[in-house]
Amino acid sequence: MSQNTAPLQGIKVIDFTSVQSGPSCTQMLAWFGADVIKIERPGVGDATRTELQFDPSLPSYYYLQLNSDKKSFELDAATPDGKAILTKMLEGADIFVENLHPGAMDKLGFSWEVVHKINPKIIYATIKGFPEGSPYADNKAYEPVAQAAAGAASTTGWYEGEYNIPTQSGAALGDSNTGMHLLIGILAAVIQREKTGEGCYVYQSMYNACLNLCRIKTRDQLTLDKIGYLTQYPQYPDGQFNGQVPRAGNIEGGGVLGWCYKCKNWKTDNNDYVYIVVERTASAFKTFCEVMGFQDWLTDPDFNTPDARDRNKPKVWERIQAWCIDKTKYEVNDLLKDHIPVAPVLSIKEIMDMPSNYANKSLVKINQGGKIGEFVTVGCPCTFSNFTPNYGPAPELGANTAEVLTELGYSEEDQERFKANGTTARIPKPEAKPATPAK
Numbered sequence: 001m002s003q004n005t006a007p008l009q010g011i012k013v014i015d016f017t018s019v020q021s022g023p024s025c026t027q028m029l030a031w032f033g034a035d036v037i038k039i040e041r042p043g044v045g046d047a048t049r050t051e052l053q054f055d056p057s058l059p060s061y062y063y064l065q066l067n068s069d070k071k072s073f074e075l076d077a078a079t080p081d082g083k084a085i086l087t088k089m090l091e092g093a094d095i096f097v098e099n100l101h102p103g104a105m106d107k108l109g110f111s112w113e114v115v116h117k118i119n120p121k122i123i124y125a126t127i128k129g130f131p132e133g134s135p136y137a138d139n140k141a142y143e144p145v146a147q148a149a150a151g152a153a154s155t156t157g158w159y160e161g162e163y164n165i166p167t168q169s170g171a172a173l174g175d176s177n178t179g180m181h182l183l184i185g186i187l188a189a190v191i192q193r194e195k196t197g198e199g200c201y202v203y204q205s206m207y208n209a210c211l212n213l214c215r216i217k218t219r220d221q222l223t224l225d226k227i228g229y230l231t232q233y234p235q236y237p238d239g240q241f242n243g244q245v246p247r248a249g250n251i252e253g254g255g256v257l258g259w260c261y262k263c264k265n266w267k268t269d270n271n272d273y274v275y276i277v278v279e280r281t282a283s284a285f286k287t288f289c290e291v292m293g294f295q296d297w298l299t300d301p302d303f304n305t306p307d308a309r310d311r312n313k314p315k316v317w318e319r320i321q322a323w324c325i326d327k328t329k330y331e332v333n334d335l336l337k338d339h340i341p342v343a344p345v346l347s348i349k350e351i352m353d354m355p356s357n358y359a360n361k362s363l364v365k366i367n368q369g370g371k372i373g374e375f376v377t378v379g380c381p382c383t384f385s386n387f388t389p390n391y392g393p394a395p396e397l398g399a400n401t402a403e404v405l406t407e408l409g410y411s412e413e414d415q416e417r418f419k420a421n422g423t424t425a426r427i428p429k430p431e432a433k434p435a436t437p438a439k
């Protein structure tokens with residue numbers, strides 16, 4: 001029999017999360033082999049089940065892509081029976097993850113202090129919009145809230161003209177990125193618990209997860225405070241910085257001169273663009289000039305040092321642009337890839353059509369069965385030499401309710417009672433009586 005190498009086999013997770021941030025974290029725990037039981041409100045479930053559906057009778061791709069390989073347990077944790085059931089679950093679990101709005105879990109009666117008393121070994125992991133003690137700590141948060149407050153929006157987007165407005169990234173810096181940050185904290189806490197024998201409280205704000213990806217912008221602010229300008233930005237040397245890290249357009253985040261260039265079909269294809277980096281070192285610049293046919297720049301003092309190129313960015317961009325405009329992004333990539341850092345701008349459609357993405361599991365196909373059949377999702381972003389995640393289907397709402405209750409020792413009569421009193425099933429609202437006609 002082959003050895004089960006799933007890193008988290010035997011770890012039990014109670015997943016009290018919804019939407020994207022928390023579920024992205026618990027999905028990774030499930031892919032690493034943990035037994036993840038997702039608690040969903042009876043008859044309703046995670047809000048994403050019915051958000052952006054492709055068919056009103058089926059769960060959305062949003063839900064499917066974030067809840068693969070989990071179990072679904074319908075539970076109203078606010079009823080007396082619900083509280084008793086959750087307490088029992090917590091007694092036997094390793095990790096509890098929640099992302100309710102600030103104060104909601106305390107109100108339900110399951111704060112860190114309470115849960116730690118129920119089971120001192122449990123790791124209690126929380127996502128909120130903002131760090132404890134922040135002036136925004138009580139704010140509810142979704143993706144753009146985090147990007148707006150954590151420096152991402154103020155430094156992203158165009159830097160002049162009418163589109164010089166704070167802009168959010170299409171990448172989920174506030175949502176899935178927060179889930180991945182929490183995952184790091186949880187995994188460290190699991191190792192810590194092996195030494196201390198006790199679980200701890202891991203608090204991850206969306207703000208901190210997003211800010212962590214903006215650290216180079218804090219580098220830029222420090223430099224700006226010292227010298228008043230930033231050589232890598234389009235505003236250098238003649239524009240105004242006004243003491244704040246500006247929006248960056250398409251500059252490369254480090255000290256090298258990168259930009260995004262139109263290619264041959266840009267008028268008909270929104271994504272016929274290519275990103276090209278001009279590196280700083282003399283040897284890399286020589287390679288760049290030779291491959292592009294710009295050898296005259298090697299001896300031209302306006303271009304043959306990094307600072308000269310930074311001072312003359314518009315001319316550098318103009319010449320590279322002229323070189324690219326009669327080639328497609330793929331042709332540019334083929335010509336340059338062995339010599340300098342380059343990549344075509346790829347659309348999501350192109351990415352999802354690339355066979356290599358399936359061969360190396362950047363993308364995976366999950367068989368959901370039924371009317372949905374197979375769907376594509378992003379696979380576990382790291383690979384292991386001795387282990388491949390199980391990419392199982394997402395659960396139907398309440399698919400595992402009876403199984404979980406039976407494992408906890410509840411009899412069939414108990415389970416019927418829980419359904420009848422609204423703990424594990426939705427109690428239909430009584431029909432409104434027709435109004436009595438006025439006499």
Ligand SMILES: CC(C)(COP(=O)(O)OP(=O)(O)OC[C@H]1O[C@@H](n2cnc3c(N)ncnc32)[C@H](O)[C@@H]1OP(=O)(O)O)[C@@H](O)C(=O)NCCC(=O)NCCS
Pocket residue numbers: 018019020021022039040041042075076077078099100101102103104105107108127128129139140141142143174175206
């Ligand atoms: C995402 C968010 C804005 C949604 O807020 P919301 O619409 O109020 O929804 P919540 O799921 O937090 O909670 C709504 C209520 O349902 C209750 N609830 C949710 N699941 C429950 C369950 N299984 N049993 C009983 N009650 C439940 C909560 O206790 C809460 O009750 P309250 O308002 O009386 O305190 C908020 O949860 C939030 O800011 N979370 C933290 C940051 C985050 O993760 N954001 C999502 C990024 S993808």
